[in-house]
Every structure is written in structure tokens, then in C-alpha cells.
Amino acid sequence: MTTEAHVQHPNYVKVWAILVALLVVSLVGSMSHIRVVLLIAAFGVALVKAYLVAKNFMHVNVEKRWVPYLLIMCLLFIAILFAGVAPDVMQRSGLNWNKNPASQPAQTGATPAVKNE
Amino acid sequence: MSATAKPIANTRSATGIPTARLITWWVIASEIVIFGGLLASYVMHRISHPEWAESASHTLTWAGAFNTFVLLTSSLCAVLAHQAADAHNGPKAAKFLRLTSLGGLIFLCVKAYEWTIDIREGFVLSSGGFWSFYYTLAGLHGLHVLAGMIIMLIVAADAAKNRELQRVECIGLYWHFVDIVWIFLFPLLYIAR
Amino acid sequence: MSTEVQHAEPGFFRKYLWSTDHKIIAMQYLFTGMAMAMIGGYFAYVFRMQLGFPNQYVPGYGIVTPGRYNALVTMHGSIMIFWVAMPVLIAAFGNFLIPLMLGCDDMAFPRINRLSYQIFLLSVLVLLSSFLVKGGPFGGAWTSYPPLSASGAYNLTPIGATLWLLAVALEFVAFLLGGINFTVTTMNSRAPGMKMYDIPILIWMIILANVIFMASVGPLIAGAVMLLFDQTMSTGFFDPTRGGDPLLWQHLFWFFGHPEVYVVLLPAMGIVAEIIAVFSRKKIFGYKTVLYTAWAVGFLSFVVWAHHQFVAGIDPRMANIFSVTTLLISVPVTEMVFLYIATLYGGSIHLDTPMLWALAFIAEFMIGGVTGIFLGSSGTDIYLHDTYFLIAHFHYTFVPIAIIAVFAGLTYWYPKMFGRMLNETLGKIHFWGTVIPFNVIFIPLFITGIAGDQRRVYDYAQFAEQSRPALQHLRTTSTIALLVMLSFQFVFLFNFVWSLRSGKSAGANPWRSTTLEWTVPSPPPHGNFAVLPTVYRGPYEYGVPGRADDFFPQDIPD
Secondary structure (H helix, E strand, O other), X not given: OOOOOOOOOOOHHHHHXXXXXXXXXXXXXXXXXXXHHHHHHHHHHHHHHHHHHHHHHOOHXXXXXXXXXXXXXXXXXXXXXXXXXXXXXXXXXXXXXXXXXXXXXXXXXXXXXXXXX | OOOOOOOHHHHOOOOOOOHHHHHHHHHHHHHHHHHHHHHHHHHHHHHHOOOHHHHHOOOOHHHHHHHHHHHHHHHHHHHHHHHHHHOOOHHHHHHHHXXXXXXXXXXXXXXXXXXXHHHHOOOOOOOOHHHHHHHXXXXXXXXXXXXXXXXXXXXXXXXXOOOOOHHHHHHHHHHHHHHHHHHHHHHHHHHOO | OOOOOOOOOOOHHHHHHOOOOHHHHHHHHHHHHHHHHHHHHHHHHHHHHHHXXXXXXXXXXXXXOHHXXXXXXXXXXXXXXXXXXXXXXXXXXXXXXXHHHHOOOOOOOHHHHHHHHHHHHHHHHHHHHOOOOOOOOOOOXXXXXXXXXXXXXXXXXXXXXXXXXXXXXXXXHHHHHHHHHHHHHHHHOOXXXXXXXXXXXXXXXXXXXXXXXXXXXXXXXXXHHHHHHHHHOOOOOOOHHHOOOHHHHHHHHHHHHHHHHHHHHHHHHHHHHHHHHHHHOOOOOOHHHHHHHHHHHHHHHHHOHHHHOOOOOOOHHHHHHHXXXXXXXXXXHHHHHHHHHHHHOOOOOOOOHHHHHHHHHHHHHHHHXXXXXXXXXXXXXXXXXXXXXXXXXXHHHHHHHHHHHHHHHHHHHHHHHHOEOOOHHHHHHHHHHHHHHHHHHHHHHHHHHHHOOEOOOOOHHHOHHHOOHHHHHHHHHHHHHHHHHHHHHHHHHHHHHHHHHHOOEOOOOOOOOOOHHHHOOOOOOXXXXXXXXXXXXXOOOEOOOOOOOOEOOOOOOO
């Protein structure tokens, strides 16, 4: 079965070269000691690379519109997950409590001698 | 029903997208939430455990960087395979798909070597919070690389005979997704200190 | 036109066990689901006997020890949700009906379809194997919270715990594969002329359920991998002594767990929609509104999950937010029920057995819905959480979904599936013998729940502050009602099997319905349509003026 070409093919090698250059940028930036530079080098570059791959390799921009909307919706659900869970998992202490790791394993409630076969 | 006869249902396209590509997008959507869930869990812990930075400094950044390069190059091969398939050149598409698979193999070999070094230094799955996430994230990703490689070789075998060329783009889409996941894993596991 | 080339008649294996035909795969899911329902129902019998007659020998089982009790309730819950409700409502009805109702010859990817059942069957076998291992099946509740579920020293069923987790993971993979296949088929493989709003509501609901499932299960798959490693590889993802957080599991679980209930609710409501249209001889009131409210339910279902965790120690500010969203989601669901009632209003009601089940669904589900209000408000939930009030609430939602709507669908589509009519008298006996005892089981449990009876406790006598012998008569009443309800299921089984051979011959369209599955022979042949149909109108054209018949099938030209 033959494909009907639904995309224009850009110069893929050029895109690849840009991606590799960005990889080098992120490596160089990661050696910086300035936090902002480090974060942009790491994650800003990652976002740009991901966008370039999605646009030029996956041709998301010429797909039917609902396709990128579906993918973004999935990302949105992960953001909702993060927003709902982070207040619990990321906080180490509150008004009246501390999340101190227990120094010993908790005592079990059941008497270990009870056999359950 | 014979094994290769396709139902009419497979050939219709009310949306305008061929069924093979349509199902690929849905697979990618479901994988976004799987990796997203694991990544979100990791990010929450990583931010709230600044002491993990010490563990994180032991990951082999050069291996991660080289693997990023390998995956980017293999993605290039995958999309060149798509271009060849669009030009109805099955054997050329197959060649590029096999090169992509080779890239996946190199990725996994480098990872195996990298993990050997890590394990020899005493960092295993149960070595603590950071390492548990590190091996789980990279391991889940690696499984997807492996699965992608196998499917790619199967698609290449058909493509070499000019058969089922529409699948070349589809496996390519999956591979680019796996590449994008790694694009985010690399800074999260190897760079961020 | 069909791609079918003349080929030799396949042997038994290829035809029934290795088939790619969506109708056979549907039957595989249906019969597997029904078998699992018998196992899940048996477990309910055993633990209700323990609760109604504490520490007495249970006929057909033995003495229920505390550990066994935990395993029984865990298995009952897991089986009913993952191995009965989902396979029957989504996989069986979806597989059978989607290609037929859409006017095509099979699913878009028949071999993926076959693979999804095989993975599902593997998950069943893995789960059943856990009954045979040392320690027995998992006893940490279907919600599997760590550290109980992560540590064999706590749950006393270490092998069962891992097998359960693997079985659930396999089931998820099976439903991801199957669901994506359904979605692609519905999007692409429709008959010419069938626009988006000509698709029957049941199909929309199944597709929406699949999308909700797909979008919500990912984080739980991630969590399951983490829990598996905690169980087997000494990691500490959920271990607070090792820097992990047990609340993370709860969130990952319920982020899926709440959308999951709508994953099973929506197909059930879809079945009810199809039936009430046919048996009121009237189109669905507000087809588009039904769709929009269903989409609203689908989206909102992703932002309510922590109402299952109000007393687990979550941030109270989040509890406020989740209370609001939880009460909000009752609005579109109620709207859907109102639209169904509006459909019935002014219709020509025929009280055949499928219609009885559909009406019972609406009534019983509404009871479940209103009792949810008290649980969704964090204040009252502090008292009611994990009491029998909660158990009664979710059975008033789950039983309509997994039992009432399933019987509605089975009694309605049985003629299409098997070419015979079920016996109406037996059907009505089975109906009343199920619905009335169902209420007698759970209304006493609302009362004991408000009085403070906690769930997952095998014997209150062991816990002084929980022991309320004065309420025992309510618990015993509930158990006896269950025995009655279970006995009436044999009426259904007999009817089902007997009618296969001796039921009245059905014909293509015994219910005089408009949708496409009723235009083919009963049962439909391989390939479904001798001539693939074209669609000219929506799916519920009943009572069209100027026509001799009171229904106007979708595939007849104007």
C-alpha cells in the first residue's frame, strides 16, 4: 500500500544539525554555576529541541488540528496531577506537623503469630 | 479470514487521517500520561529533596550526552525513512529504518556500559530515592527503545519489499516520541544539579 | 463489496479460539467476564456470611479467618471492577456492537483486537494463580495502599500482592490496546453518511470511556511499577523512612480510580439510552446535550480524585477544592438522568424486560448519586468515610452499572447475539428477584454505616469500641437478602442457556429499532453486512410523521 504524501519534507539534516548544536549549548550551559543559566540551558533547550522534533520530524503542525490538542490535553492532565499531588508530597512541614522519616519501622498492629492459612 | 486480508474498516477514513497513523497518535497520547505520571512523581520528589543533588552528581553525563546525540541522529534516520517511503522507495526506507534501529542498539549498549559503571560504584535500584527513580525512568524508557527497535525491524522487512509503506511514518512517529522523552530525561537525570 | 475471498471454512480453533472476528472476541470477553462475576459473587457470599453470622462455618467455604476475610474483600472488589464491569460493559458490548452500529465489517485492527483479549485472558490467569500460592491471594484491599501493600510482613500475602499487581497491569494493557482500537474504528470506519451526530449514544459513551481510561491510567501504571519495585526490589518509593511518600501512591491510584468509575458509568448509561429510546418509541431528548454533559463529566472526573483521600492526611486546602469540584460533577450527571427522564415523558412505554432493567438503573443510580453528596463534602466525609455508608453508596452506583445495566444490555441484545429470544416471564422473575433483594441488602448498610460500622473489619466483637451487637439484625438481614439475590441469578443462567436452543427464533429486528445492528441477520454472519450500508439520518428516528412504521431505520434512503 502506498502512502499519500501529506507533508512537505524540509531539509532534515539541517534540522538535525540545529538539534546537535542545541545539545552542545545545553552541555556548555550545564557547567555554569549560575542557577538561572543552568536551568535555561537544561530545560529551556530541552523544550526547544522537543518543539523542533515535534514540528519538523513528527509534522504535528500539518496534522489535523485536534491531534496537537489531544497531546496537549494529556500534558494538561499531568499538570493537574502535579498540582493536586504536590501540596502533599512536596511539603516537608506545616503549621503543626513535620514529615520526619520515622527512625524505626512502624510497629505492626497484628500479632505476627496469627496464621492465616 | 486470511491473515493478511484487511477489513474494510481498516481502509476507511472519515477523519481524513489513515487508520495506521490515527492509532499511532492515540498510542503516543497514552504514553504521554504514562511517562508524565512517572516524571511528575520524580520532579516532585527531586525538588523537595535537595539532598538528592549529591546522588545525582554521580550520573555519567558524558554517557547521557552521547546517547542524546545517538537518539537525535537515529530520529534523523527515521524521518529520512519516512521521506523515502513517501517517494515510494521501499528499499531505501528499509535501509534508513535499519539504521535507526542500529542507533537504538548503540543507545542500549552505551546505557548498559554506563549502568555497569554505576553498579560497580555501588549505585543500584535500591540505593536511595534518586537512584530508584533514575533506574526506573531510564529503564522504562529503555524498554520503549527496545520495543521500538523490534517493531521497526518488522516494518523494515515489509518496506524492503515495498509493502505496507504507510507504517514507516507511523513507527517513525513512535520513535520521535521516544526521542522527545529522552530529550527531557537527559537534563532531569544528568544535568540538573 | 467485501474483501472476503472464498476460503475454506476454518476449524474450531481458528473460528472460536484464535478468531479476529469482533463478534467472537466479544463473546470471549462476555463469557470470561460472566465467569469472573460468579467468582466475585461467591466471594461476596462468603464474607457476607461471616458478617451476618460471625465466626460460623460458611457452607461451601469453611471458617473465615481474619486474613482470609481481607483477601476475600480485596478480591471481590478487584474482580468486580477490573474483570467483570470493564470487560462486559466495554469490551464485550463494545466489540460486538461498534462495527455493527457503525456499518462496517470489523474493527480497524482485528489482530490487535485478538491480542487485547489474549492479554486480558493472561491477566485473568495471573490473578487466578494467586489463589494457589503460599499466603493466598492479595489481602491489602483493591486500593492497595502502601506500606500495607508494599510489605509482605504487613499484608501477609507477599506473593499474592505481586501477582495481583501484575494482573492489574496486564488488564490495563489489554484495555489500552482494545480501547485505542475502538476509538480509531469509531473515528474512521463509519458508514458513508454517518456524521458525528448520527453515531448512537452508546458508541459515543464507550469511546469517551476509552479516552478517559487512556488519559488517567498512565500515572497509575507508573505507580504500579514503583509499587512492584517496592515489593520486590527493596526500593522505597512509598516508604517514608527512605524518603518516599505513601500519599503519592494514593494520589496516583485515585487520579485513575475516580475517572475509572466514569469509565464504567458512561457505557452503562449508553446502554440505558439505547433501550429507553427503543422502548419509549421516542428519540433521545437532547442528543447533543447528552453528549456535551458526558464530555463535561469526562473532563470533571479528572479534578475530583482526592475526595477519596479526605481523611488520609492530605492538605486541607486541597480538600476544600476537591469538595467543590466533587459537588460540581453531580450537575452534569444529574442533567443526563433528567434528559433520560425527558425521553421517557410522553413516550409509548413498553415494559419489556430490557426496559425494566433500564428504568431500574435510573432509579437505583439516583439513590447512589444523592448519597454521594454526603461523602463528597469533606466535612461529613470525616465521619462517613470508610463506614458502611460508603459501601452502600458505591454499591448503589456500581450495581446499577455492573449488574443492572449489564442485564439490560444482555436481555436487549441477546436476540442479536444468539438469534433467539429470551423467555420474558423468566426475565421478569429474574428482574424482580434481583432488584428488590438488592435494596434489602444495602439499605440496612446505610443505617449501620451512619451508626458507625467500619468497613474491612472481619468481626466487630474483636474491637470493643466498634462492637454494636444491637445492629447485628441489620447485618444479618443484609446477608440473607444477598442469598436471595444470588439464588435468583440461577433463573437468568437457566434462561440464558435454555433459550440458546429453545428460545423463539428472533429475526433481524425483534425490537423494531432504528440502529444498524438490527438490519443484519441474527446472529450476524462473518463480515456483518452483505451490502455495506449508507446512512441517511440520525439513530433515533421514532414516530416520524408520514411513515407507516413508527420507526425509520438509519440505512433506508429518504
